[in-house]
Amino acid sequence: MALARTNSSSSRCSKHTIPQNNRLLVANTPFKLDKALLAKRSATIASLLENNPSEDLSIFFQETPSEPDALELMARFCHGLNVEMTSDNIISLICLSNHLKMTDTHSPNNLLNNAISFLKQKILPSWNQIIRSLRASRGPTFQQAVEIGLLDCCIEALTAHVLSDPTILAQPIMVSNNNNNNNRPMRNSNVTRRRKLFGEGDHSNASSSDTETSLEDLTSLPVKMYKPIVEAMAQRQVPQENIAGSLVQYLNKHGDDSEAIEVIERLLPTSTTCTTNTNYLLYPYTLLFEMHSLAISLKASAECVAFLEDRIGKELYRATAEDLLALDLDIDSLRRVLKGFYGNFSDPDPNLSGLVAVAELLEEYLLEVAKEREMDARSFTEVAEMACSTSNVGTYRCSDGIYRAVDAYLDKHMELSESEREEVCRVLDFQKMSSQACNHAALNRRLPLRVVVQVLFVSQLQLRDNISKAVEGICSTNSNVDEGSRRRGNEEIKLAEDDEKWDDNDNGERQEIMGRCHDGKSCGKKGKKKMSLWKGMKRKLGCMGTSDYEALYDCNCQLTKKKKKKKKKKN
Template sequence: MSKSAQPPPPEIAPPPLPELAANCFPVNSIYVVVEVVWCPKHTNSCNSICDAPIKLDQGLLANRSATIASLLRNNPSENLSAFIKEIPLEREALELIARFCQGLEVKMTTDNVIPLICLSNYLEMTENHSPNNLLHNAIIFLEDEIIPSWDQTIKSLRASGCAFQQAADNGLLKLCIEALTDCALSDPALLGQPIMVERDSSSSKHLYYKNATRRKLFAGAEHLDTSSEDLASLPVKMYEPIIKGMIQGQVRQENIIGSLHQYLKKHAADVETIEAIERLLPASTFTCNNKYPLYPYTLLFEMYTSAVFHGASAECIASLENRIGKELYRSTAEDLLKLDLDVESLRQILKAYYANFTEANPAGLVTVAELMENYLVQVAKERETDVRSFTELAQMASSTSNVGDYRCSDGIYKAVDLYLDMHRELIESEKEEICRVLDFQKMSSEACQHAALNQKLPLRVVVQVLFVSQLQLKDNISKAVVEYPSISSVKHGQQRGSEEIRVVEEDQELDDEKEEIQGCHEKNCCGKKSKKKVGLWKGMKRKFGCMGSNDYEILHDCSCQTTKKNKKEHS
């Protein structure tokens, strides 16, 4: 028999169909040919890429999908190809749907389970429509194989691609967040190590390092593997809701901040990342009990610089200014200089500081006043600033110096002097405008003397300095005159008190001596020598006018050696 006369090969029988519901659609060999719009994995947005068409038997599809069945029932001529194209999906998920409808094996993995659940949920491939349906099987696989593992959950979310929004809408993302939160509560080190921040107290630093070491030692062995999946590998649209869920789940703040810091370092050039991290940061850089800082204060300056450079939203920049202002006392003039702030931004930062200041001790206000003066000096020295901007900055610095007993504002004068020295081309009116910020009554005498001889200052300003200096000199002299009598009276009172004590002591000596002299007259013992002297006491009584006639008679009539000596001294 010739080759051309050979019989055709037998046809291969199709695979057996799965059991369907009672009211199912018959297989009619009408196919839906779909040019799939799919997303490549590990991307943040869908890209329209045309690939080889996928054939779906609409009867088999309707038997598994309540959505397709409803469409065909209401309009048998419905173009299912256009309907399926509107679904944001990946090619692999659609291929798995086709295999499942044909009764072939569907291999579920970490990478495809979330898109598969989202698509089967959209098509309503539920148990109510058909037993042993795809949605139920996919959810069982997710719960048993993916959710219990930190690594598998992160991998599955990262591979979800275009299906992420559907996962968020149908509650699948919430389920994953709860699972990750439970893992982080049992082992916070999965998020990342806390940021080690230098502290003022060495004891608190030692305690903090000790706690961090203890957490590392007692962590589970399976979590010490450095190959564990990191949340920083997720796109920001996934990362932000996960961290929000962990914050609500009371995961340790220190580890959450460690994760945020790590994520920011990895995606520092992404403006969406900067805005998301700013929203996720706690209100204060310290813990709620102010025991130790959660993250360095300078991190806010780095974020602010990046936010301005990459064009972040106005809300993000304003919020960062508010955060910086709350703890402005921790800043340095160099920190503010690096930010390259305009006048309005600096005003907002100062406003945030004073709005949130609640301390009874004004030390923080004094610190900020000194900070503003040092910052103004640095601006005058290193920045090219126009007269108007510099004057506004100087006015803000001057307003901060009105704090309690803090009166010396030499820093502002130093800044003005430097600015005038750097801009010698200014006319007299511009110099006078700048010098209006000076308050000579708040300047030290050394600064006033320097200003009086400063040739860079306008003549009118020099006259004001001399006038204020004369007033200060007059006030100082008046105060000295008023204080002198009070000081003299105090000294005189102290001296008089000492003399009165001596008067009391010597009064007793006089009484004893008078008794001795009288006894000498009665016993004719004038030849006996007196045992005590009264010269000092007589002088004191003569000084105060207390010498009586009896005292002199007794002294003059007695012929003993003591009486003669006293009489001679008295005369």
């Protein structure tokens, strides 16, 4: 019996309507057909009618996982009518004929074998036809394609195309490795690439013609299809730069989908550096920052966010303070970033340039946080401690940046109590600070008095070391210096050491000196002869390097002159 589709406007059947023997309700659309012809082609229907000849097939087909178009094509095939196979219906047609067991074993020249032959000859040789076929597979049809191995066949064919020409997947991004500050994610548009496609001579009845030259984009597929395809290509050694280029394109198209963000994070190569050419990056490092922001805003999984922070940390030396500020990290996230850096750091550079870069980065980041962010003293101290942990790297021992950040924070938060200010200053290590920074700290009224005393003490230790080195250098370069000169040099060093001991044993005197220096008053008190001698030695050896310390020295100048006049009178 010939198959004819009735007019749905004049003859509508409800879902539960029991049709006559010569009518079948398919997707709420009635069809005229012969059950015997269906049973002849389908082993499943034959078995169903054998057990119950009056079985309502409309209910059976409504429960069959397939597309309406595929059901209509199946019915046409069973009635001997022409079946037009295209890239849009071939996968659903294969899935349906497999579900109904329309095999050559049940009936020669059956639908399943014809559909598979069409797929092999007309679809798989063409990149475009495969992409269109997958894109047309929706809902239950896709799940069936996965179960019967149809998706694997498509993936294998796509991978073979890409191995022959990797640019079919995507063009490499090729960001310069020497211009990290400009490594911003490239917004790749859907560029129509003109090239000869695989599968030339595709004579299918699809919408495309044989001379079609526009290339279908893999990123047009939903994430559930895109993910297994890229995973398989990565396992088959498709070049990483092409995979990275495709992932960046996919992010640009599907960046509003949290599932896509999670998939891209898992598929991105672990390192941004291109293995074939180290002068270029596989993808911009700042792409990770963009993905992190998207993951937070789209509420992606906590695992995805943590992995992104670990990735950011692995190459933290590429970042800028602006990048970190844009992330708006909390304390735990910043720890994960730093853990990712130190846990994976391996720098062949003997100068440890990567470690130094991160140390400078965190000092700058801390300074910006102190100026721009509202943060309580405890949180600021925790961030400062993390920054301090990087400041003692090789020959990089200067922590002036930490001091500048602390000073900026104290300046912004004048309401802090003395104990809170001391807690903030606990992160300072004056031995790693330059002499200029120590000089500034000695006269900084924002610092607690106890901290200022510590600065002076460290400055005296540094000065003693400088004097010792200076005297030893003079003695080693001049081999004709007599023993008397050496003795005098040693006596000068001894005087400096005695002066240090004097300072250690008289904390009260030192505090009095500090108070007067801060008030700008004369420091000419009894018992400061040693202090005057110490400053005189500084002037003699040329160790007075700043106007601040010269002002501090001037406090004792008049006392020193008076003492010298008294000695002359006695003599």
